[in-house]
Amino acid sequence: MIYLDNAATTKPFESVVRRMNVMLEDKFYNPSALYAPAFGVKKEVEAARDVICDALGGKGKLYFTACATESNSWVFASGIKNKKGNVVVSYGEHPSVFENARALIAKGIDVRFVGLNKDGSIDFDDFKQKVDENTALVSVIHCSNETGCINDIANLSAYLKSASPNAIFHSDGVQAFMKMPTNCADLGVDLYTISAHKIGGPKGIGGLWVRDGLNLAPFLIGGGQEQNLRSGTENTAGIVGFAQAVTEFEKTDKSKIAEYRLKFRTAFSGIPQVIINEGEQNSPYILSCSISGIKAEILQRLLAEKGVLIGLGSACASRSRKNRFLSAIGRSTSHIDGSVRISFSIQNLSDDMEHAQNEIITCIKKLLKS
Numbered sequence: 001m002i003y004l005d006n007a008a009t010t011k012p013f014e015s016v017v018r019r020m021n022v023m024l025e026d027k028f029y030n031p032s033a034l035y036a037p038a039f040g041v042k043k044e045v046e047a048a049r050d051v052i053c054d055a056l057g058g059k060g061k062l063y064f065t066a067c068a069t070e071s072n073s074w075v076f077a078s079g080i081k082n083k084k085g086n087v088v089v090s091y092g093e094h095p096s097v098f099e100n101a102r103a104l105i106a107k108g109i110d111v112r113f114v115g116l117n118k119d120g121s122i123d124f125d126d127f128k129q130k131v132d133e134n135t136a137l138v139s140v141i142h143c144s145n146e147t148g149c150i151n152d153i154a155n156l157s158a159y160l161k162s163a164s165p166n167a168i169f170h171s172d173g174v175q176a177f178m179k180m181p182t183n184c185a186d187l188g189v190d191l192y193t194i195s196a197h198k199i200g201g202p203k204g205i206g207g208l209w210v211r212d213g214l215n216l217a218p219f220l221i222g223g224g225q226e227q228n229l230r231s232g233t234e235n236t237a238g239i240v241g242f243a244q245a246v247t248e249f250e251k252t253d254k255s256k257i258a259e260y261r262l263k264f265r266t267a268f269s270g271i272p273q274v275i276i277n278e279g280e281q282n283s284p285y286i287l288s289c290s291i292s293g294i295k296a297e298i299l300q301r302l303l304a305e306k307g308v309l310i311g312l313g314s315a316c317a318s319r320s321r322k323n324r325f326l327s328a329i330g331r332s333t334s335h336i337d338g339s340v341r342i343s344f345s346i347q348n349l350s351d352d353m354e355h356a357q358n359e360i361i362t363c364i365k366k367l368l369k370s
């Protein structure tokens with residue numbers, strides 16, 4: 001199988017699996033226990049936290065969660081708690097932000113949604129209309145999981161702070177972390193969400209970066225782990241695996257990713273029915289195309305039979321027939337029905353790419369003829 005759905009999840013690096021196995025088989029002790037082997041585990045957890053925190057610029061604190069969905073849910077549970085004021089999010093958010101924001105409406109909170117430009121980036125003029133001196137919380141995705149379009153987080157955050165100095169700026173960095181600069185201090189964010197399984201780490205471990213001086217309300221209450229903010233015995237294997245993925249990612253040459261994307265993009269642009277959905281600034285890891293006249297599910301199935309796995313829009317969005325993001329950037333129903341997401345990983349092999357590309361183009365042409 002040639003796997004090109006890496007924005008949905010990635011295969012863990014071999015070194016990640018090896019380190020996790022050691023944690024599971026030998027170093028299984030509870031890091032809160034008071035005997036020597038447990039101290040060793042505690043040390044590994046803290047060393048992992050440092051590695052990941054360094055990759056986010058070295059300042060602030062990183063709290064481990066079970067996934068990015070949990071991190072985003074924590075932001076909405078805590079970021080507005082006991083606070084008056086409005087909440088601003090974009091139409092380009094992952095459901096774990098968008099649905100949490102929508103849920104606040106039922107609690108009587110004024111939630112405002114910002115539109116997108118045609119290229120999928122957040123509409124800055126609309127953002128300026130929606131944010132005001134009463135804004136308490138803003139959440140804007142750093143890199144879209146749908147198209148890879150990148151938002152100018154530093155600029156948006158600077159505007160928010162000028163309009164509402166005490167407001168909290170959160171960004172979902174799941175598709176951005178390790179794939180573009182994610183120094184949280186430079187981005188000007190207060191909170192930043194990450195997840196291990198998008199970068200060659202395991203599923204079931206995420207993180208929420210919190211800037212120094214910002215006090216979040218606890219999310220899970222119990223034994224007091226994660227400085228009393230997120231109780232629950234630490235996923236020690238997941239945490240160590242997460243840090244190992246960061247280390248592995250850091251040392252790997254990533255230049256081939258942009259080459260892969262460019263080759264696929266060039267091949268697609270020769271087909272008149274294809275629109276490439278991309279931002280002026282776009283992640284090299286994601287290529288989103290809308291093909292009018294075909295059903296993306298059928299293309300996906302045909303390709304799977306030929307050993308090439310691609311995505312349908314985003315994995316979460318693919319379960320529902322509507323696509324909020326592609327609708328917001330003005331794609332027709334026919335284009336939305338034929339939308340696929342091809343996403344690359346540093347584990348993809350150059351030798352496989354030409355074969356996958358030929359299979360995809362051949363299948364599209366076949367379906368367009370039928």
Ligand code: PLP
Nearest residue numbers: 067068069094145172174175195
């Ligand atoms: N945010 C974005 C942008 C994502 O792409 C995803 C996963 O697809 C998530 C959040 C949720 O991540 P997790 O699976 O770790 O909950």
